[in-house]
């Protein structure tokens with residue numbers, strides 16, 4: 082009998098001196114004194130052996146022990162949680178050198194775009210922007226590509242929900258229509274941006290890429306102006322010594338042409354790039370079709386103009402000698418960081 086009160090005293094001392102130093106030790110403490118099979122519960126079975134006049138005292142001590150175990154548990158639990166939040170208790174070396182800061186680099190596509198923009202800005206072109214979600218009107222109809230026109234087959238289009246009216250622009254040419262419609266003449270703009278085509282035919286093709294559009298409209302703008310402007314661009318951009326304009330077709334220009342630059346075939350790389358011809362195709366261009374001017378409310382008797390459009394990705398591949406176009410879209414920093422300060 083004296084024994085059981087002795088045991089209670091011992092448990093009291095144990096609870097008081099217990100000092101769980103970690104959440105795991107605290108859990109041990111909880112199991113021992115508060116868990117479903119805790120040590121106090123076991124002692125309750127001894128109640129029947131306690132003489133009646135001491136039963137009350139026994140009960141009180143048992144309650145007191147339970148309360149003190151609960152209080153200690155609650156206090157330590159709070160402490161460990163606060164420590165976890167503040168990171169205290171971890172080994173922090175305040176004098177360790179910091180992580181070096183990684184400075185990003187400009188994406189090669191942006192570099193090429195910026196370079197092209199700079200070249201045209203120097204001769205008075207202004208950069209303008211247009212929406213990537215376009216209407217059928219600006220993307221096709223205003224650009225002289227009516228619904229039944231075979232040229233619409235040239236571009237597989239992503240149409241948006243709700244019919245054929247809204248789409249992702251398939252080229253930057255609709256920006257031409259938007260600017261012309263504004264009616265502020267003369268116009269001398271370039272419009273860089275993303276375009277979209279539904280090209281799932283090959284693993285190498287991409288549904289999203291970049292173009293830059295150019296448009297120049299004034300009185301007396303001639304094909305000679307187009308040629309000279311593009312030659313200037315080819316020299317500045319590629320150091321080209323010669324360009325060639327091949328007749329071509331685009332619905333929004335008449336006459337239309339494609340411009341090649343002369344690279345020659347002296348190096349293996351140029352031989353490969355030009356497929357042995359020495360010429361590399363860079364862009365499409367032409368004199369703005371009078372029908373387009375009229376669609377956009379410009380007097381085609383008084384004004385003429387030229388336009389051109391080019392893809393960016395292939396130029397980036399050529400400029401940086403990148404072997405696979407997919408690298409431009411994967412955003413792998415090991416690849417991208419190689420272009421720091423490249424141009």
Ligand code: DAH
Nearest residue numbers: 252334365366367388389390
């Ligand atoms: N929009 C044409 C394309 O995506 C490129 C183009 C050709 C733009 C001739 C022009 C142009 O402005 O005059 O293939």
